[in-house]
Amino acid sequence: MPSAQSKWWQSATVYQIYPRSFADSNGDGVGDIPGIISRLDYLQTLGIGVIWLSPIFASPMDDNGYDISDYQAIAPEFGTLDDFDQLVAEARARGIGILLDLVVNHTSDEHRWFIDARSAREAAYRDFYVWRDPAPGGGVPTGLQSIFGGPAWTFDERTGQYYLHQFSRRQPDLNWENPALRAEIYQMMNWWLARGIAGFRMDVIDLIGKDVDRGVTANGPRLHEYIQEMHRETFGGSDAPTVGEAWSATPEAALLYSGRDRGELSMVFQFEHVTQQWHETWGKWQPKPFDLVALKRVINRWQYALADDGWNSLFWGNHDLPRAVSKYGDDKGFRVQSAKMLATVLHFLRGTPYVYQGEEIGMTNVPFTSIEQFRDIETLNMHRLHLAAGLPESDFIAGANANGRDNARTPMQWSAAPHGGFTTGTPWIEANPNCAEINVEASLADDGSVLAHYRRLVALRKELPVMVHGRYQSHLDGHPQIMAYTRTLGGQRVAVIANFFGRPVAADVPEEMQVAGKSLAANYSPVSAIGKQVLLQPFEAIAVGSQ
Numbered sequence: 242m243p244s245a246q247s248k249w250w251q252s253a254t255v256y257q258i259y260p261r262s263f264a265d266s267n268g269d270g271v272g273d274i275p276g277i278i279s280r281l282d283y284l285q286t287l288g289i290g291v292i293w294l295s296p297i298f299a300s301p302m303d304d305n306g307y308d309i310s311d312y313q314a315i316a317p318e319f320g321t322l323d324d325f326d327q328l329v330a331e332a333r334a335r336g337i338g339i340l341l342d343l344v345v346n347h348t349s350d351e352h353r354w355f356i357d358a359r360s361a362r363e364a365a366y367r368d369f370y371v372w373r374d375p376a377p378g379g380g381v382p383t384g385l386q387s388i389f390g391g392p393a394w395t396f397d398e399r400t401g402q403y404y405l406h407q408f409s410r411r412q413p414d415l416n417w418e419n420p421a422l423r424a425e426i427y428q429m430m431n432w433w434l435a436r437g438i439a440g441f442r443m444d445v446i447d448l449i450g451k452d453v454d455r456g457v458t459a460n461g462p463r464l465h466e467y468i469q470e471m472h473r474e475t476f477g478g479s480d481a482p483t484v485g486e487a488w489s490a491t492p493e494a495a496l497l498y499s500g501r502d503r504g505e506l507s508m509v510f511q512f513e514h515v516t517q518q519w520h521e522t523w524g525k526w527q528p529k530p531f532d533l534v535a536l537k538r539v540i541n542r543w544q545y546a547l548a549d550d551g552w553n554s555l556f557w558g559n560h561d562l563p564r565a566v567s568k569y570g571d572d573k574g575f576r577v578q579s580a581k582m583l584a585t586v587l588h589f590l591r592g593t594p595y596v597y598q599g600e601e602i603g604m605t606n607v608p609f610t611s612i613e614q615f616r617d618i619e620t621l622n623m624h625r626l627h628l629a630a631g632l633p634e635s636d637f638i639a640g641a642n643a644n645g646r647d648n649a650r651t652p653m654q655w656s657a658a659p660h661g662g663f664t665t666g667t668p669w670i671e672a673n674p675n676c677a678e679i680n681v682e683a684s685l686a687d688d689g690s691v692l693a694h695y696r697r698l699v700a701l702r703k704e705l706p707v708m709v710h711g712r713y714q715s716h717l718d719g720h721p722q723i724m725a726y727t728r729t730l731g732g733q734r735v736a737v738i739a740n741f742f743g744r745p746v747a748a749d750v751p752e753e754m755q756v757a758g759k760s761l762a763a764n765y766s767p768v769s770a771i772g773k774q775v776l777l778q779p780f781e782a783i784a785v786g787s788q
């Protein structure tokens with residue numbers, strides 16, 4: 242049975258909106274809040290309970306809004322505060338809460354705090370940021386590199402010191418050691434909570450406790466103290482879902498962030514299943530061949546570690562990652578089957594599932610051919626650096642097409658109209674040319690669509706406590722082609738078995754997986770019992786529940 246600790250957001254599905262690319266209501270080529278409001282009915286029929294809204298705050302958009310110049314204003318291209326209030330109200334009327342994206346590791350260099358801070362060493366807000374003298378003899382204070390490439394320090398001529406920026410030089414890091422900064426952040430969070438938002442997604446929250454003088458960026462010594470203070474000063478005592486983005490998190494750390502008695506967050510959004518596919522030296526720009534056994538090892542580790550305490554976020558993609566079906570499925574020969582397989586495998590796991598806009602219709606990576614078509618600051622920076630280091634242009638484009646962030650940022654494909662019906666103007670980034678075939682309108686008209694499959698999974702999670710709270714047990718761990726697991730709650734059991742490849746596979750099924758009852762999800766013919774042996778078609782996934 243669901244325990245007394247059970248929370249509403251455990252059975253809800255979160256849908257992530259990247260506002261710039263979701264729906265443009267005024268033809269300026271940029272998505273906006275009225276556009277989102279016009280699509281709430283669609284999201285309601287999908288069944289989601291929460292929208293994670295990527296940043297909509299005032300920003301020069303150096304990093305598409307992850308560089309905030311005013312935490313309490315809306316970017317004019319996205320709309321007004323009135324539009325935002327209307328979004329909160331209209332979403333609530335449909336049973337949907339809004340998670341705001343809290344970007345408080347850094348601001349924009351156009352934030353008034355930074356403008357003041359860089360005006361003089363004695364400036365009132367100087368200590369809101371991280372300043373250091375040049376190294377003895379000159380040059381950067383430390384060798385720390387920015388995540389977007391190049392040094393993480395930029396020299397400020399006027400005041401003769403360097404400031405820290407772990408992302409672009411236009412995203413100066415905030416100094417969380419300063420209690421006045423922390424108080425301002427909490428006040429701002431309370432202001433948004435009072436406007437009726439449901440909770441927060443917290444951008445790179447693992448970086449706020451940094452101790453740069455000791456070379457520590459992620460997971461710093463005071464990190465959990467800050468999060469506990471934030472909890473006490475803001476959302477603590479409410480049922481607000483909070484999800485901390487934490488690339489550095491281990492399962493042990495996740496228990497600190499999300500343990501029930503810790504007074505911190507609801508869950509962490511961690512990436513070990515993503516990064517285990519990356520090259521040791523070259524990261525995502527040099528992907529490794531897909532290894533299902535390694536992927537399962539990571540998923541299992543997290544499922545087991547957070548079995549009794551803490552909570553997982555479940556996702557394949559977001560605005561920083563390639564499209565799920567292109568990365569883990571086959572977006573050519575088996576697009577529909579593999580997108581459904583991935584959805585099935587994910588939604589039956591223990592944790593809260595996240596659907597990234599367009600994933601629910603099986604949107605794919607984009608086949609850009611020239612660097613001119615890319616927009617992402619990270620890709621453009623890396624292009625410059627990698628070409629200067631001798632990488633051929635075509636290799637870089639191939640890497641960017643496989644793993645670059647723009648794959649997830651092309652316009653949402655609503656219909657077969659020009660630019661996928663996203664805008665009547667010229668979109669800020671080109672739509673995927675496959676929008677004429679892959680779009681919401683076509684999906685709604687097709688019972689066998691990826692969308693219909695997602696709707697079913699999202700609904701099932703609200704109906705079946707075993708899907709939310711059941712004990713997780715993996716099976717066939719060493720099998721290179723199949724992922725299999727069971728969820729058990731009281732006398733109820735669900736067995737999930739999936740083929741991750743484009744060729745059929747037969748396997749002997751362990752006893753605990755042999756479940757008879759009814760088909761819960763299928764991407765070929767429904768299967769109501771799993772016996773001693775199973776034969777799976779390319780990318781077939783079945784979920785069977787005991788009666």
Ligand code: NOJ
Nearest residue numbers: 304307344408444445561
């Ligand atoms: C993580 C966000 O998801 C990403 O889009 C952004 O560029 C960095 N944090 C910096 O805010």
